[in-house]
Amino acid sequence: MAAGGTGGNSGKTYSFKVxxxxxxxxxxxxxxxxxxxxxxxxxxITTLQASxxxxxxxxxxxxxxxxxxxxxxxxxxxxxxPIYYRDSNGAILVYDITxxxxxxxxxxxxxxxxKMLGNDICLCIVGNKIDLDKDRHVSVEEAESYAESVGAKxxxxxxxxxxxxxxxxxxxxxxxxxxxxxxxxxxxxxASQSASSRRGVQIVDDEPQATPAGGCCSSG
Amino acid sequence: MLTLAxxxxxxxxxxxxxxxxxxxxxxxxSCSPGQSESHQTVVLPVAISANTVSPPGTPLDTVRxxxxxxxxxxxxxxxDGSGELSPFLPPQxxxxxxTVKSKDISKKELTPIExxxxxxxxxxxxxxxxxxxxxxxxxxxxxxxxLSLQRQMxxxxxxxxxxQDALQRKMEERRxxxxxxxxxxxxxxxxxxxxxxxxxxxxxNVLEYEQDHEWPKLWKANIKENPDNLTLVSHLVSNLLxxxxxxxxxxLFYISDQxxxxxxxxxxxxxTASYKDLCLAGIEEAFFTPLWSALVALFRKVNTERExxxxxxxxxxxxxxxxxxxVPLKLFPQDPDMQGSYPYESAVQELKLLxxxxxxxxKLECIVRTLRLICACAEEYRCLHEVDSSPRxxxxxxxxxLPILSFVALQCQCxxxxxxxxxxxxxxxxxxxxxxxxYCLTSMQSALAYVESLHTGGAHQSVDMxx
Numbered sequence: 001m002a003a004g005g006t007g008g009n010s011g012k013t014y015s016f017k018v019x020x021x022x023x024x025x026x027x028x029x030x031x032x033x034x035x036x037x038x039x040x041x042x043x044x045i046t047t048l049q050a051s052x053x054x055x056x057x058x059x060x061x062x063x064x065x066x067x068x069x070x071x072x073x074x075x076x077x078x079x080x081x082p083i084y085y086r087d088s089n090g091a092i093l094v095y096d097i098t099x100x101x102x103x104x105x106x107x108x109x110x111x112x113x114x115k116m117l118g119n120d121i122c123l124c125i126v127g128n129k130i131d132l133d134k135d136r137h138v139s140v141e142e143a144e145s146y147a148e149s150v151g152a153k154x155x156x157x158x159x160x161x162x163x164x165x166x167x168x169x170x171x172x173x174x175x176x177x178x179x180x181x182x183x184x185x186x187x188x189x190x191a192s193q194s195a196s197s198r199r200g201v202q203i204v205d206d207e208p209q210a211t212p213a214g215g216c217c218s219s220g
Numbered sequence: 221m222l223t224l225a226x227x228x229x230x231x232x233x234x235x236x237x238x239x240x241x242x243x244x245x246x247x248x249x250s251c252s253p254g255q256s257e258s259h260q261t262v263v264l265p266v267a268i269s270a271n272t273v274s275p276p277g278t279p280l281d282t283v284r285x286x287x288x289x290x291x292x293x294x295x296x297x298x299x300d301g302s303g304e305l306s307p308f309l310p311p312q313x314x315x316x317x318x319t320v321k322s323k324d325i326s327k328k329e330l331t332p333i334e335x336x337x338x339x340x341x342x343x344x345x346x347x348x349x350x351x352x353x354x355x356x357x358x359x360x361x362x363x364x365x366x367l368s369l370q371r372q373m374x375x376x377x378x379x380x381x382x383x384q385d386a387l388q389r390k391m392e393e394r395r396x397x398x399x400x401x402x403x404x405x406x407x408x409x410x411x412x413x414x415x416x417x418x419x420x421x422x423x424x425n426v427l428e429y430e431q432d433h434e435w436p437k438l439w440k441a442n443i444k445e446n447p448d449n450l451t452l453v454s455h456l457v458s459n460l461l462x463x464x465x466x467x468x469x470x471x472l473f474y475i476s477d478q479x480x481x482x483x484x485x486x487x488x489x490x491x492t493a494s495y496k497d498l499c500l501a502g503i504e505e506a507f508f509t510p511l512w513s514a515l516v517a518l519f520r521k522v523n524t525e526r527e528x529x530x531x532x533x534x535x536x537x538x539x540x541x542x543x544x545x546x547v548p549l550k551l552f553p554q555d556p557d558m559q560g561s562y563p564y565e566s567a568v569q570e571l572k573l574l575x576x577x578x579x580x581x582x583k584l585e586c587i588v589r590t591l592r593l594i595c596a597c598a599e600e601y602r603c604l605h606e607v608d609s610s611p612r613x614x615x616x617x618x619x620x621x622l623p624i625l626s627f628v629a630l631q632c633q634c635x636x637x638x639x640x641x642x643x644x645x646x647x648x649x650x651x652x653x654x655x656x657x658x659y660c661l662t663s664m665q666s667a668l669a670y671v672e673s674l675h676t677g678g679a680h681q682s683v684d685m686x687x
Contacts, residue, residue: 017654020618029617047595048588050617052659067654070618072666074546077622079673080666083645087654186341 013063016176019085021109022094023102024073027128030159031094032068035169059173066173082116089176090122092168093152095143097127098135103143110150120183122175123152124168131158332387336380340373398427458522465518472511473647479503500649505579508647512578519639526642526672527635533674537630545630545674546623550605551598551616563601564624567593568631575636580647583640584657591660594624618663625667630674638672641665 020028029050036049053068071077071084085091093109095102106125113121125147127138140156147154153171157164330338347369354361402423406416430436439456446452483499508515520527537544542552542563552563562568571590577583598616616624629637641664652658 015654024619029619032617047592047599048616048656048660050595051591051621051663052656054655067659069659069662070621072618072622074619074622076546076673077666077670080662080669083662083665186337 013065014177014180015065015067016089016173016180017067017069017087018090018092018172018176019088020068020070020092020094021085021106022073022126023096023099023105026073026094026096026099026102027159028070028073028094031092031126031128031157031165032070034159034162034165035068057173059170059177062177064173064177066169081112085113085117088117088121089179090124090172092124092126092172094126094128095138096129097138097143097156098129098132100137103127103138107146110152114150119151120179122172122179123147123150124155124172125152126155126157126168128157128159130156130163131160332380332383333377336376339376343369343372343376394431395424395428398431399424401427461518462522465522468515468518472507472515476503476507479507496651501579501581504581508580509578516636516639516643519643520636523639523642526638529672529675530635530638530668533671534630534633534635536675538633540627540630542624542627545626545670547627548620548623550602551620551624552601553604562631564594564597564628564631567591567597567628571628571632571637572634574640575634580644581652583644584648584652584661587644587660587664588656590628591621591625591663594621594628598624622663622667622670625663626670629664629667629671637664638668641668 020032022028032053033050036053036055051070053066053070055066055068057064057066069084069088071081091109091113093106095106110123110125113123125143127140127143144154153175155164155168155171157168159165347365350365351362399420402420405423406420412420426436439459443449443452443456480496480500480503483503484496489495543549567590570586570593574583574586574590577586595616598620641661644661645665648658648661
């Protein structure tokens with residue numbers, strides 16, 4: 001029922017919510033439309049599907065229900081941004097590679113999402129319109145290094161040429177599954193044990209993490 | 221089960237009756253501390269968008285958020301002994317809601333047990349890393365690493381348990397102390413009536429709440445300083461009303477959820493998605509139909525300012541065209557010879573029906589239908605503009621949808637929509653929140669907030685549409 005992968009242990013179905021953010025005219029809607037054209041071969045089409053799309057996927061034997069929420073790019077609708085992206089497992093932040101300004105907007109969104117949702121949300125930064133590469137105003141290196149610096153993954157797409165879209169969604173789903181599984185493992189470990197009351201210092205293992213492979217266990 | 225439902229209904233009715241008559245102090249105390257504390261955190265998500273117009277303080281905006289305790293360490297079981305049917309919300313409700321929101325926990329204070337389990341998680345990761353680094357001839361170390369891990373993890377848990385118990389004891393001691401204080405205050409001669417006893421319990425809760433929260437003190441000081449300021453008092457009352465509302469809602473939510481689990485427990489065969497939907501719809505219908513009017517009355521009181529803003533915008537824009545609220549020209553017919561009708565009229569007519577239903581699920585369906593009608597109309601209008609329009613379906617993204625929805629909301633001329641949607645947000649069932657119903661409701665609320673803002677700065681805001 002809740003977002004973030006619930007269900008029985010064996011035949012589990014993951015349920016993920018993904019918000020689509022980005023300025024108007026960067027091609028958010030086209031991306032989604034392309035994505036449904038590719039996969040939506042059954043005739044279960046609602047008229048709302050350019051704004052709200054659900055997809056049932058099967059990834060590495062696991063069932064995934066994907067709900068994609070489009071948001072309005074116009075600033076005046078941003079007041080209620082938080083109610084759109086709450087409980088999201090993933091966010092796709094789209095910019096237009098020919099429009100520097102739209103990339104700045106993506107940075108603002110990243111800041112807000114990280115602040116409000118922390119690191120639990122999988123971020124995808126998407127440079128759309130790579131068919132217009134000759135007019136590119138956002139360099140590949142800049143975009144990719146920025147994405148890396150905020151723990152996001154960067155993708156290049158062209159809704160027009162139908163490039164990179166399938167990969168984007170598939171990759172995002174896999175990442176969201178990893179996150180959900182990690183969360184489950186964590187919950188499973190929280191079992192409390194009955195014991196006599198005893199006070200003391202809790203054990204924190206502060207082993208230096210940056211030990212490269214091959215090094216022996218030298219503790220600092 | 222029917223009798224139970226009846227009892228629940230009676231109970232809920234009496235809550236609502238009480239709260240619409242006069243707000244009493246019951247509310248702030250009866251909400252578990254975690255819940256009311258997050259009142260402050262709830263403000264945040266809305267307030268962060270600086271140009272918001274809706275009163276950011278409304279805790280209703282995200283009661284499900286509110287229900288996830290901010291300071292879990294302060295959570296405790298009400299220990300006043302009178303367990304059965306107390307008007308105080310059972311802690312399970314919050315626990316249940318909490319699990320849903322478990323991802324929030326990372327940003328909040330953890331209980332000792334939770335801290336320990338995180339610690340152990342780290343220990344285990346380090347252990348695994350170490351194991352992986354062992355060379356084949358170091359295999360003998362594995363056992364010792366494993367044993368040491370088990371020992372460390374166990375210790376952590378034992379310590380955490382002790383801390384948790386100590387915390388619990390401390391809270392109970394405090395409660396006892398406050399209870400005595402209440403007894404002193406209401407020192408009655410002779411036997412204590414049930415009513416007096418209730419009053420004492422209530423007072424103890426107030427004291428307890430005040431220990432955890434700053435705001436009652438601030439209010440008291442403020443009122444003392446400005447004894448002539450009457451608006452201050454009315455503000456206080458409306459603040460208390462908000463808490464009362466949260467409480468009523470949580471109770472309703474809890475009761476209807478209990479009924480659902482009862483239903484599914486007694487008839488295991490019903491535990492499939494579609495049967496669950498049916499059960500929920502049935503329960504909701506029986507439950508909310510007699511209550512909704514009273515409930516909305518309460519929501520309207522709390523949302524008066526928002527409704528007023530909506531009404532002002534509505535009057536200001538009563539003959540606006542879709543273009544005035546930012547709908548692209550290609551998405552509505554320009555020639556006004558539509559004989560008494562106006563663009564998106566079918567969607568407006570549909571939305572007007574919303575207030576006539578009394579069950580949240582039906583209202584949500586009404587909103588979904590409204591949005592679908594908008595998409596259908598938009599397609600039709602687009603075809604009027606494009607000569608070679610191949611019939612593409614559903615090309616309306618949120619960039620177009622929200623301006624149109626704002627126009628439809630304006631034309632609907634029903635400020636009550638604001639409160640209806642605020643109420644719906646609280647009663648929409650978790651399972652629907654992520655789905656189409658949730659999306660449509662969210663869009664509707666976004667459009668309503670925009671309409672509310674129109675009369676202040678919206679007029680020049682809408683210009684950005686044409687740049």
